[in-house]
Amino acid sequence: MDLANKSEEFLNVSPTGKVPVVVANGDSLYESNVVNQYLDEVFESPKLLPEDPKQRAYARIWMASADDNLYPAVFIASVGRERGFSEAQIAEALEKLKTTLAALEERLGDRREYLAGEFSLADVAHAGNFVRLRELAEEGEIGLADYPNVVAWMESIEARESFKAAG
Numbered sequence: 613m614d615l616a617n618k619s620e621e622f623l624n625v626s627p628t629g630k631v632p633v634v635v636a637n638g639d640s641l642y643e644s645n646v647v648n649q650y651l652d653e654v655f656e657s658p659k660l661l662p663e664d665p666k667q668r669a670y671a672r673i674w675m676a677s678a679d680d681n682l683y684p685a686v687f688i689a690s691v692g693r694e695r696g697f698s699e700a701q702i703a704e705a706l707e708k709l710k711t712t713l714a715a716l717e718e719r720l721g722d723r724r725e726y727l728a729g730e731f732s733l734a735d736v737a738h739a740g741n742f743v744r745l746r747e748l749a750e751e752g753e754i755g756l757a758d759y760p761n762v763v764a765w766m767e768s769i770e771a772r773e774s775f776k777a778a779g
């Protein structure tokens with residue numbers, strides 16, 4: 613999908629003009645966390661939301677955090693300049709990114725391997741940002757060494773076949 617050159621076919625099915633969008637029997641579904649929950653509900657396995665209601669609530673809390681915190685911070689820190697964001701906004705995004713990584717670091721402490729029980733949509737919601745996050749670290753914009761739990765969690769997700777297949 614060339615997002616700089618959106619086809620009419622794509623614009624006809626994506627009401628926001630954004631990806632992802634899934635067309636299910638003619639109806640467009642969008643917002644990645646919503647699409648992921650829909651897919652989790654219609655497919656038998658693997659189930660990617662915890663059974664336990666409280667763990668499920670935590671999975672959703674972290675899915676919301678990926679939308680509200682990690683995604684915008686990584687996006688503006690990575691491509692903010694070419695998308696017309698000011699230097700102040702980019703600096704603010706980098707600060708937000710550090711706060712977000714610190715919150716993830718704390719959550720993943722105490723030998724917690726994933727954000728909410730087993731591997732879940734909470735982890736999936738974050739993983740789409742990993743490539744850009746790695747690039748920001750390589751460019752010296754952030755120091756991932758300050759967040760060892762986050763790095764271990766990223767490595768474990770990056771090693772999954774599903775992550776590699778999406779790359």
Ligand SMILES: N[C@@H](CCC(=O)N[C@@H](CS)C(=O)NCC(=O)O)C(=O)O
Nearest residue numbers: 615629630631632642643644645679
């Ligand atoms: N909150 C939305 C964000 C979707 C989004 O911003 N997608 C970006 C790519 S990561 C996009 O399609 N951008 C194209 C554009 O804004 O023109 C979601 O999670 O689905």
